[in-house]
Amino acid sequence: MxxxxxxxxxxxxxxxxxxxxxxxxASKQIGQRISPFEMVFIxxxxxxxxxxLISAPALRRIGPGLSRKDYxxxxxxxxxxxxxxxxxxxxxxxxxxxxxxxxVVFSANPLFVLVLSRFINRESWSPAKWVSVLLGAAxxxxxxxxxxxxxxxxxxxxxxxxxxxFFFAAGICVSRLVVRRYGAMVLAGFxxxxxxxxxxPLAAWSVARGGLGPIWEVWPQLAWIVLAATALAxxxxxxxxxxxxxxxxxxxxxxxxxxxxxxxVLLLNEQINAFMVAGTLLILGGLFAVVLxxxxxxxxxxRRPGR
Numbered sequence: 475m476x477x478x479x480x481x482x483x484x485x486x487x488x489x490x491x492x493x494x495x496x497x498x499x500a501s502k503q504i505g506q507r508i509s510p511f512e513m514v515f516i517x518x519x520x521x522x523x524x525x526x527l528i529s530a531p532a533l534r535r536i537g538p539g540l541s542r543k544d545y546x547x548x549x550x551x552x553x554x555x556x557x558x559x560x561x562x563x564x565x566x567x568x569x570x571x572x573x574x575x576x577x578v579v580f581s582a583n584p585l586f587v588l589v590l591s592r593f594i595n596r597e598s599w600s601p602a603k604w605v606s607v608l609l610g611a612a613x614x615x616x617x618x619x620x621x622x623x624x625x626x627x628x629x630x631x632x633x634x635x636x637x638x639x640f641f642f643a644a645g646i647c648v649s650r651l652v653v654r655r656y657g658a659m660v661l662a663g664f665x666x667x668x669x670x671x672x673x674x675p676l677a678a679w680s681v682a683r684g685g686l687g688p689i690w691e692v693w694p695q696l697a698w699i700v701l702a703a704t705a706l707a708x709x710x711x712x713x714x715x716x717x718x719x720x721x722x723x724x725x726x727x728x729x730x731x732x733x734x735x736x737x738x739v740l741l742l743n744e745q746i747n748a749f750m751v752a753g754t755l756l757i758l759g760g761l762f763a764v765v766l767x768x769x770x771x772x773x774x775x776x777r778r779p780g781r
Contacts, residue, residue, distance in 0.1 A: 658712050
């Protein structure tokens with residue numbers, strides 16, 4: 475039987491991942507009525523405020539010690555992981571034909587982490603990592619046939635989503651360098667807030683052009699994305715992350731593209747073809763190829779006598 479902390483942490487982790495999995499479907503329902511800049515500002519301004527309010531005790535401990543350098547780190551992380559990554563992500567959702575494709579292609583961001591961590595975090599490369607990258611690249615290529623035939627427009631969507639995944643991965647690598655200093659909730663809160671504020675000028679320009687009418691038209695879906703699929707999802711995810719072993723936490727995130735695909739089929743009546751299934755399996759296989767050997771090796775080391 476798992477320890478008490480894990481019994482509460484795992485359901486929270488799964489709940490957060492389930493909520494994250496609804497973003498692509500809800501965004502497809504909103505469509506072109508809200509620009510990516512508006513979406514990112516509203517999502518992460520609210521999420522940043524919520525995360526910082528919840529992490530108030532930690533902020534009281536470290537707040538007086540925060541320097542200009544600390545805030546510049548939050549700004550950099552927000553620029554990479556929110557301003558650039560999530561703006562491109564929402565633009566790619568509009569470009570892809572299917573919500574399921576969006577979720578799966580973006581889930582390949584850990585493959586970029588494998589490459590970037592060599593330079594940012596000084597982590598070594600290995601044959602398993604390169605196998606993982608090649609499998610992921612082959613999987614992503616399959617989504618050029620998401621409509622059942624080769625579509626040049628799908629290549630543009632893939633390019634946008636891969637750029638989003640690249641910047642998201644860069645933000646993860648930067649976070650790894652500093653997360654122990656601030657804690658995940660504080661780092662995510664400030665990064666979300668600063669990243670959203672960087673999109674404010676373009677979001678305001680977009681609203682000035684189209685008015686507030688489109689936002690009111692889709693307020694139920696927008697409220698779901700902002701309050702449930704972002705703010706609540708982050709709170710549940712980080713709570714679960716703090717109470718669940720790293721191996722279980724990392725492998726449960728593989729459920730996100732699977733859940734998003736199922737939701738797209740059930741709620742949007744999307745048709746999943748053989749190319750999409752093959753692409754999903756290749757990407758998930760690539761992620762497992764690098765995660766499982768490392769975890770198994772770590773487990774063997776932990777069981778050695780004298781440790």
